[in-house]
Every structure is written in C-alpha cells, then in structure tokens.
Amino acid sequence: xxxxxxxxxxxxxxxxxxxxxxxxxxxxxxxxxxxxxxxxxxxxxxxxxxxxxxxxxxxxxxxxxxxxxxxxxxxxxxxxxxxxxxxxxxxxxxxxxxxxxxxxxxxxxxxxxxxxxxxxxxxxxxxxxxxxxxxxxxxxxxxxxxxxxxxxxxxxxxxxx
Amino acid sequence: xxxxxxxxxxxxxxxxxxxxxxxxxxxxxxxxxxxxxxxxxxxxxxxxxxxxxxxxxxxxxxxxxxxxxxxxxxxxxxxxxxxxxxxxxxxxxxxxxxxxxxxxxxxxxxxxxxxxxxxxxxxxxxxxxxxxxxxxxxxxxxxxxxxxxxxxxxxxxxxxxxxxxxxxxxxxxxxxxxxxxxxxxxxxxxxxxxxxxxxxxxxxxxxxxxxxxxxxxxxxxxxxxxxxxxxxxxxxxxxxxxxxxxxxxxxxxxxxxxxxxxxxxxxxxxxxxxxxxxxxxxxxxxxxxxx
Numbered sequence: 286x287x288x289x290x291x292x293x294x295x296x297x298x299x300x301x302x303x304x305x306x307x308x309x310x311x312x313x314x315x316x317x318x319x320x321x322x323x324x325x326x327x328x329x330x331x332x333x334x335x336x337x338x339x340x341x342x343x344x345x346x347x348x349x350x351x352x353x354x355x356x357x358x359x360x361x362x363x364x365x366x367x368x369x370x371x372x373x374x375x376x377x378x379x380x381x382x383x384x385x386x387x388x389x390x391x392x393x394x395x396x397x398x399x400x401x402x403x404x405x406x407x408x409x410x411x412x413x414x415x416x417x418x419x420x421x422x423x424x425x426x427x428x429x430x431x432x433x434x435x436x437x438x439x440x441x442x443x444x445x446x
Numbered sequence: 447x448x449x450x451x452x453x454x455x456x457x458x459x460x461x462x463x464x465x466x467x468x469x470x471x472x473x474x475x476x477x478x479x480x481x482x483x484x485x486x487x488x489x490x491x492x493x494x495x496x497x498x499x500x501x502x503x504x505x506x507x508x509x510x511x512x513x514x515x516x517x518x519x520x521x522x523x524x525x526x527x528x529x530x531x532x533x534x535x536x537x538x539x540x541x542x543x544x545x546x547x548x549x550x551x552x553x554x555x556x557x558x559x560x561x562x563x564x565x566x567x568x569x570x571x572x573x574x575x576x577x578x579x580x581x582x583x584x585x586x587x588x589x590x591x592x593x594x595x596x597x598x599x600x601x602x603x604x605x606x607x608x609x610x611x612x613x614x615x616x617x618x619x620x621x622x623x624x625x626x627x628x629x630x631x632x633x634x635x636x637x638x639x640x641x642x643x644x645x646x647x648x649x650x651x652x653x654x655x656x657x658x659x660x661x662x663x664x665x666x667x668x669x670x671x672x673x674x675x676x677x678x679x680x681x682x683x684x685x686x687x688x689x690x691x692x693x694x695x696x697x698x699x700x701x702x703x704x705x706x707x708x709x710x711x712x713x714x715x716x717x718x719x720x721x722x723x724x725x726x727x728x729x730x731x732x733x734x735x736x737x
Contacts, residue, residue, distance in 0.1 A: 286450040289453060305450065306451065306452075306453030306496070307448040307449070307450060307451060307453075307486075309483070328487065329484055329487075330480055330484065330548070330549075330551075330552055333549065333551060336551055339555075342525075342554040342555070343550060343551050343554055344551050344554050344555045345549075345551045345552065345555075348479060348480055348483050348484065348552075348555075349478075349479065349483075349555060350453075350476070350479060350483070350498070352453055352455070352498065353476075353479070353498065353500050353501070355455075396550070396551070399550075414550070415550065417549055417550065417636070417637065418548070418549025418550050418551045418552065419549075
C-alpha cells in the first residue's frame, strides 16, 4: 500500500511522516514518533487510555485515522510537563496518589486537561462526567477526582500555573 | 487488523459525491469513524476505498429559524449539537439525548451523519429524530432528495441511501405549539448503547387532548421503528393511567426484540412498556406546560 505524507504538530513540534493510511493515530504517535506515553488499552473506543487532544478536543486516538489528524495540533501526555517540570495537574495526581498501575493515567490527564480548559472550576459531578470516558481498572476514581478538584480550586497566581 | 484501502480526501462536497459515484459499491464514507473503524478492525467491513468527509466544513453547521426549523449538517459532531445554544433553545431533547451518547471523546469526534448512516438499531439519534418528524437531505452527483427519518432505516445496519448517495443534512421541523418530546434509554452502564429505548412526542390541544403523537422504539427491532398502533390510540385522548397502561402494552407488542447477551426478548418488551408509559407521560406534561 502506498504510503501517504502526513504532517501534524504534536506538542508544539511539527512532524512529517509517511504512513499507510490505515494507521490509527495512536499507532503513529507511538510507533512512528516514539511518543509511548499514550497507551493502547481496549482498541475499541471504550477505555480512554489512548486519549489525546486534537485541536484542544479530547479524543480516543485508537479510533481516529492518523490521516484525519492532518495539519492538526495534537497534545499528548508528553506535552504537559514543561522544561522537565510536572504541570500542576500532573503534580496533583502525584500528590493525591491518583494512580495505581498507571496505565489509565495518561488518558485521565488528557481528559482532565480538556475538562479544566472548558470548565476551570468544575463541580464533582462535572469532573465525573469529564472522565466518564476513561476507565481505571484499579478503580482509583476517588483519588483521581480529588486530584482534579484540587487543581481546579487553585487560585490564580499560585505557583505552578 | 484493518485491511489496506485507498484513502481519498475530497476537498469539496462535489468532489466527495464524484468519488462516491466513481467507487460506488467498493467504498465506504468515513465521518468520525467511531463506529466504522471498529468494524474495519474486526474485518467486518473491508472497503477498497475510504472517502473521508470529516473535514468538509460545507456540511458542518447548525442553523435554526422558525420557518425551516433546525438544520444540522452531516459532519457536525455530537458534541457540537450537545453544546449548541440553538438546539438547547428549541430541541432540548436532542441535548439530553447527546449527553448520553458514549463518551465525551467519542462525541468530540463522531458525527451525526456517520451515526445515522451507520444505522445501529441501538443508536440514540434515530428514535429521537423519528419522534421529531425529522428528515434527511441526501444527494448523489445528479440530484438531491429528502428521506423522512421514519423511512430511512431499512434493516439492521441498512439505510435507504443508495450506494452513490451521501447524507448531507438533518432537518427537524419547528415543533407545533403545545408539543413535548422525551427520550430515555435503559443501560446497565450510563451512556452505553441502549438495551431498549423509547422516544415520544405528544401535541395537545387547549383542553389537553392529544392531537398528534409519535412513539419511536430503539434497540428492540432491526431498526429504530415507530409504534404506530400505540400512536393512533393516543389521538383524542386525555392523559391518564389506564391510557398509559394501554399504550405501554401496545408499544411493547409492536417491538420486535431479540434475546442476546444483554437482555432477553421478554425483558426488552418489559422495558419498552416501562419506557413508553414514562416517555408519553413526560412528553404530554411538557406539552401541556408549554406555550
């Protein structure tokens, strides 16, 4: 199969790759770009471990053709930490023990990032809805919700944002 | 493993229709692909050509005016419908329905046109749009035509679209005064595909008698379908418990459910009864309370 040229911006860096058009976004991110923070879980749009942002929208990269991300701005979990420093959300996950095995964490972080951009001060219910599409099989949802809520309550001007 | 295909990305709607005509029968159209890619990965759908219309902004719009009603372009995402002020103001039932479709991620990428053309009998928009008397504008390279939502779903994953036709737009007529519409699905896990669902739309006159009714059932037949007998038995009636019991029974008889891993046929009929009574009552009360 003839490979197609695909250019997209991932975490602020422009990439140009040649891919079989049947490649899914998660495959290109992991296998072509080496960005293995994004996890492949169920592969059937169910678990959310592969969640990334496309032009700011949370999507499941296991079920998006890479070609559909042409010219898009993609953010993966690798794009959250700046200059080797965890961002406030990542820090909060650490502080609240919001992971056990960690496999769902990248997807949870990306869904939470999208949620907080849209609703900087979400209610508990809105947080639950915001991560509804992400499954944590260790069932550590309460600490994840606490971690997100803690970042949301951060006052403007506080350290780290 | 997804079978190899030739990826085609038309720049305009006209180009998309030309490609569809050229490759008819051996291509699939992809919107957000939230259902299609799963089927392709399972090897159930193996198109030689894939025509990508996700990026076609010509089909990405929501407009409303009193004369023409609501128009939603086929590539509009579920999330855009869910968060549209126009939809919220005029068809809150569509917002409520969308909030319960899959996950935010799926709603961010999946399109209304893709959902309808996929024609999963458990899909949520189908029954609601049938209850709202919606219709779908479709086209090939030669002509356009309009298919009522009620006549669009032909069989399990089969629609009235010809193999060179593309779904362009969903049209929902402005609702008559004193009309209410309600939708609910039964799921084990919130936002899953429904095990059974019912949409009902009721219009009443000044004294609260039903002058028009639509009842659409989801996930209990090869397609979303109307419970026509139940609808007819509502006409001229006033809301009451005996009537609701009768309607629930009729609707449940009109369902054609199967037994599968999720529920038995009997349980699905029971769900239709419960949901039909509940949705008719809800729509009716809305209609009475509305202007």
